[in-house]
Amino acid sequence: LLGAGCKKEEDFSEWYQNVITRSEMIDYYDISGCYILRPWAYSIWEQIQAFFDAEIKKLDVQNAYFPLLVSEKALTTEKDHIEGFAPEVAWVTKSGDSQLADPVAIRPTSETIMYPAYANWIRSHRDLPLKLNQWVNVVRWEFKRPVPFLRSREFLWQEGHTAFANKEEADEEVFTILDLYRRVYEELLCVPVVKGVKSEKEKFAGGLYTTTIEGFIPTNGRGIQAATSHALGQNFSKMFNIEFENDKGTKSLAWQNSWGLTTRTIGVMVMVHGDDKGLVLPPRISPIQAVVIPLHFKDSDTTAVDSKAKEIADQLKAAGIRVNLDNRPNYNPGHKYNHWELKGVPIRIEIGPKDVASGTVICCRRDTAEKSKVEISNIVTGVKELLDNIQSNLFDRAVKQRNDHIVTINQWNEFVPALDNKNLVLAPWCEKVSCEDSIKKKSSEESKNKAEEEKGFCLTGAAKSLCIPLQNQEHVKLPEIKDDTKCFCCQEKATKYTLFGRSY
């Protein structure tokens, strides 16, 4: 089990590593930065996939599969798109014991793999819009300390790559996808996110603008990029010659988007909801939503209890609830309680001889540990209501905790103290790249554990802009920029309230 001395608030990374391994989500592997996704994690990814895949299919996106390997020539089609990323590219240089004359790279992302084909397929405006997606793995040889789910050298994701005849259609899709990403986090994972646009410094250099959803890890007060939806403009269609004859008979370059969501989703959910007993899984994605545990007492009628337990489990299953009847004879109830709490199962249903006699069971919910009596005759409705209640309670709790840790400031001397209090910071900002560089530099210098950071023992103390939040989004209140509002850092005229934070 989680074991003593492993408290989330005391040693977060130790707690996280224990929770994901002992709940049987992750196992380690002999290549650094690579992890085994065990069924308890993989089935959560499948739930996320099922939701997102169904939603993009409503948008007429089609799934395809492009090769894993990309030639150096293709990968470096556009020098400056790749140069910053070159150190992360993994190369195949041998087959057997002979060197490859031309090494090939393993996809770190698939623009350079897909877009030469797009150029061939897109000739006329009738070939647009082209909307493809693929559910694949990618490899990036990250150097920062790996963290399972959050930062690994191989991860699973979907990458959507779309092409349109005009900017308006492309712009609309960027934000439509961004809201689907928000729904994955808020409706499935009960994790609140802030929707926004990345600054010039933080955006995808190859694109026109980047939109993002930003999560928050309360335990260390860090932001985390949760998913991203880029408007590429015509930058890539220029690079890859994706041009089409438009409806006026002249040539135009396609307007493109690309968007991605990864298995980082699972790590963020674990960190936000987990506690010192283990995982706390949102019912919507939990592989098992209710576990039925028959309680045997000496000289009591165990067969009645066992058959009633089985009956309840079958009824719940028939109603579409993911249920497990834990009638393992070799474990006592206490051990089973710990086991399913560690695995984060939302509801435990206890049934003993007295319960059979009274026609009721005890339901214990994982999010609050509250117990309630439910009529066996009403078990399906009762359990469904409880699951819905848990789903919304987890989200409401996370929203409150996140909003309690967004601090609005107006001047520099409030900034680092706010970060040190594990907050994200909303501040009026001038949006200048030079100013963002100095924010990063000054916040790093004013952070304590510079030495630790150099040794790679901890995350950086530098703060960066996370996003410029979109207006009018639920759960995110934005102050007004006035004519005389000054940038919190350089005192120039502020143009946008921007979310800053230390981050992963």
Ligand SMILES: O=C1CCCN[C@@H]1CCCn1cnc2cc(F)c(F)cc2c1=O
């Ligand atoms: O972020 C997304 C969403 C899904 C499709 N791709 C975009 C942009 C990816 C930006 N990016 C991110 N990381 C990279 C790492 C590399 F090693 C490399 F060669 C290229 C890249 C790289 O282009």
Ligand SMILES: [Mg+2]
């Ligand atoms: Mg990266």
